[in-house]
Amino acid sequence: MRMDGIVGIIQSTKLTMSEEELTDCVTMLTNELKYRRETNLWKIKGNIGRGTVVSFINNEGTRISGEVTKVKTKKALVLVGNTSWDVPIGRLSVCR
Numbered sequence: 001m002r003m004d005g006i007v008g009i010i011q012s013t014k015l016t017m018s019e020e021e022l023t024d025c026v027t028m029l030t031n032e033l034k035y036r037r038e039t040n041l042w043k044i045k046g047n048i049g050r051g052t053v054v055s056f057i058n059n060e061g062t063r064i065s066g067e068v069t070k071v072k073t074k075k076a077l078v079l080v081g082n083t084s085w086d087v088p089i090g091r092l093s094v095c096r
Contacts, residue, residue: 037090044089045071053095054078056087065095 014022048054048068055065056078066080076092078085 041074041090044092044094047094048076048089048092054092055095056085056091056093058085 010025017025048071050068050070052068053065054068054076055063058064064078064080064085066078066085068076069079069084070077071089075086075088078087078092
């Protein structure tokens, strides 16, 4: 892990922080991460719909391309050949 920049500052500062300050920092960072992930989800979701050709990385680490057949709240059904994959929207990339 890199110890320069903001990560290095947090690494050295954590030793002098109280438990309450540590809890506040963890809560703040967790909320920021959730916000960024949600924002990214809505950006991706706005760009895909039924018929959109998308790609994703499968469980073996191979990039797979297919066509969206349905967009759900957090996932999309992607048809790859004769197989339908239930893929989290955050893992999809629109093919150009």
